[in-house]
Amino acid sequence: MRMEVIRQLKKLESVQAMVSMMTKADTEVELLRIPDCNYCTTPTPSYVDGKTTTGPWAYMCEWHFHLMGIGLGLGRGQKLILKGEDNE
Numbered sequence: 322m323r324m325e326v327i328r329q330l331k332k333l334e335s336v337q338a339m340v341s342m343m344t345k346a347d348t349e350v351e352l353l354r355i356p357d358c359n360y361c362t363t364p365t366p367s368y369v370d371g372k373t374t375t376g377p378w379a380y381m382c383e384w385h386f387h388l389m390g391i392g393l394g395l396g397r398g399q400k401l402i403l404k405g406e407d408n409e
């Protein structure tokens with residue numbers, strides 16, 4: 322019985338690993354320039370382009386993402402990654 326539970330857990334772990342690999346592309350986006358947060362009154366580089374709790378999408382800094390973001394993933398939000406111009 323105990324072995325069966327462990328086997329099931331192992332199966333679950335590998336499914337989760339597969340899902341996180343598949344969804345990684347949906348949680349990040351590379352940009353040449355990071356836009357400023359739409360909610361900060363002073364220019365603050367945004368951390369996420371995502372859907373807010375009030376509906377519309379917006380650029381949000383880390384603080385505002387935690388405040389009004391609904392999470393990362395397809396249809397929810399993408400973390401903004403600065404694409405280095407010198408790399409290519």
Ligand SMILES: [Zn+2]
Nearest residue numbers: 358361382385
């Ligand atoms: Zn902000």
